[in-house]
Amino acid sequence: MSRETEAVLQLISQHEDQILTEWQQEAGAASTRITDANRRAMRGEAEDMLRALREALQAGGDPDQFQAAAWGSLRQVLEALSRSRAAQGQSAGDTSVFVLAFKRPVFKLIQQKFSSDGVHQMGIVWVVSALVDRMAQWTVATYQHTREEIIKRQQQDLLELSTPVIKLFEGVLAVPMIGTLDSSRTQIVMETLLEKIVETGSRLAIIDITGVPTVDTLVAQHLLKTVSAIRLMGAECIISGIRPQIAQTIVHLGIDLQGIASKSSLADALELAMAQQGFTVTRNK
Known part of the structure; x- marks a missing residue:
């Protein structure tokens, strides 16, 4: 010292x-x-x-x-x-x-x-x-x-909050997506959705991309990976929110969504989901 x-x-x-x-x-x-x-x-x-x-x-x-x-x-x-x-x-x-x-x-x-x-x-x-x-x-x-x-x-908390998994009715889940879809967010969506599928025993998931501003090759690949993971769990997927501009972009990029059900709106996707699950809706007179 x-x-x-x-x-x-x-x-x-x-x-x-x-x-x-x-x-x-x-x-x-x-x-x-x-x-x-x-x-x-x-x-x-x-x-x-x-x-x-x-x-x-x-x-x-x-x-x-x-x-x-x-x-x-x-x-x-x-x-x-x-x-x-x-x-x-x-x-x-x-x-x-x-x-x-x-x-x-x-x-x-x-x-x-x-x-x-x-x-x-x-x-x-x-x-x-x-x-x-x-x-x-x-x-x-x-x-x-x-x-x-x-x-x-x-940021992690915001990502989790921005991608909620909602149970619409028995056997059907929905994930409304808003904002940019990147790798980290896709991973959170995939993990959360798969966990919810196991937890609820759901057989169908609706991924709504109405709030996604643009769809490019990377976004499409993220969606395809999510759909593949859902199918590996024994469930099926419907993609809703396919606007005309997004449809043109997907075709222009040569992205193959064959075999994946897609609808222009969440309402149409919900109608298809109910039909696939054997539900019918009637209006009271």
Whole structure:
């Protein structure tokens, strides 16, 4: 352990309460939304970080090697802090400002304790500044990764919500599709529909593409794969929503939909499905 690092360890060990109090005040002054609950949470976060920092320094952690095992506990505390704040809707800047606020009380102590040795004082300041900067950078990196995970999960949820499988009546399911049909969405549709076929024992599925803006070769291939998977499960499929423009495009692309029942509207597909299932509809006079 270097002389400067040892001095930092002594400062945070001997003046923990003072550092925590002034750190909280500095972070609170930089925050635009602070409540009593925020203050209590901030105090707990600061205590966890300071404890992990002290343990890392006691274990001989080199501030220049922040990826080393000695700093593992501190990195975990920073990651938990960043994830928690990201889930609360706070920005990466808010979290970074909180971590950087640690500098002020420590610099104040360094100035008081080592004013007689300017060279040593500057060495300690440099160690603290470099270390806290790395801590702040770690929270930003974790925040970005967490936000990416949240966005991916939300996108997955939206995909699932945008492709519901509806049971129309006994033995018949329907999947209304809206928007662009790509590989990931097709996979979700296929998995959800096949699971529903097994769950309900349905023998017929209607895939309605009225809300699909365009049909190209890729979209058609996705549809054919879905139909093939449905047939492997022992069920049949009707594609509805074949508008004149889509019909022309399919013919122009040379896509073979032979053997697959298709209708121009969902109402026509429903009528065909009822006929295939042996249902008849009569109007009361």
